[in-house]
Amino acid sequence: MNILMAIHIGAGLLALPAGTIAVAVRKGGRLHARAGTAFFGSMVVLGITAAILGPFREPEPLSPVAPLFVLYFVTTSWVAARRRDGSTGRFEILACAAALGTSAVMYWGVVMDGATTPAGPGVIYVLASVCLLAGLLDLNAILRSPLTPARRIARHLWRMCFAFFIATGSFFIGQQDILPAAWRGSPALLLLGFAPFAVMAFWLARVRLGKRLRASLQALPERKLA
Structure with a gap:
């Protein structure tokens, strides 16, 4: 159990910076792909170890359902990103x-x-x-x-961001007892915990609305010069 706990903590420490880099850098680039792969792998390890450790937690055992949620969201998001044909x-x-x-x-x-x-x-x-x-x-x-590119990317985005929220919420909101006493209960921790939802909203709006806006602008009649 001590070994599993060490692996669990290590995966969590990797997931937070990897997820932050993945959502911050240019999408589709090499850094995004590498950070996303690191985030995916660390979240899979995090989910598996949490599902095993949760029922043995004292004094209140935890259900393995939430860790299984993590596995579901990261794997479906990962597959959506890999299937570029939208199938x-x-x-x-x-x-x-x-x-x-x-x-x-x-x-x-x-x-x-x-x-x-x-x-x-x-x-x-x-x-x-x-x-x-x-x-x-x-x-x-x-x-x-098959899904259109916009729908495929949106499917990838919201599921990965939701999995990222599980990681940030678990750490910044659910594990405040391991943080310095002066930080506990700080509104900044709530903002950090729920930040993936803001990122999700931004990128979903950009993916779903950006293409439509560009198409609308291109469809405008060109202004004739006098």
Whole structure:
């Protein structure tokens, strides 16, 4: 367990700078690709080790569902980035079934069995809803295959940014006890924790709206010179 914990911590320390570089540099370049690969690998290790360590946590064991979320989001995002032709296949079908099935189990658990968390059942509802949304978007991608470049990149972006939020939120918000006492409860930590959502909104707007705006400008009639 000590070895797994060391690996888990090391993966987390790598994921934060790698994810920051990936979202900050020019997209499609060599640095972006290398940082994204490092982020993907570290998040996979982080998710696997967290899923193993969580149930043995004391005094409150943790569910392995959240770490499995990490694996789901980074792998589906990674595959979307690799499939430049926008195609989908068996992997997306399995991912869709896993997301929708997990969402159904979570809703069933909280409604029928009274499942809850230390923060209340609302956390489960939120996770189940995100899982349901991701599964429905998987289904949409399967039905609309092959995806246009904009849709493929958007699929890659929002899933990778959501996985990045899990990393930043877990560290800056969920692990404040390991930070200096003067930093704990600081609004800056909340901003850092939720920063991936701002990055997600910026890049999604640029990908989905930027091309339309350029096309609209090109379609304008040229002004004739007197």
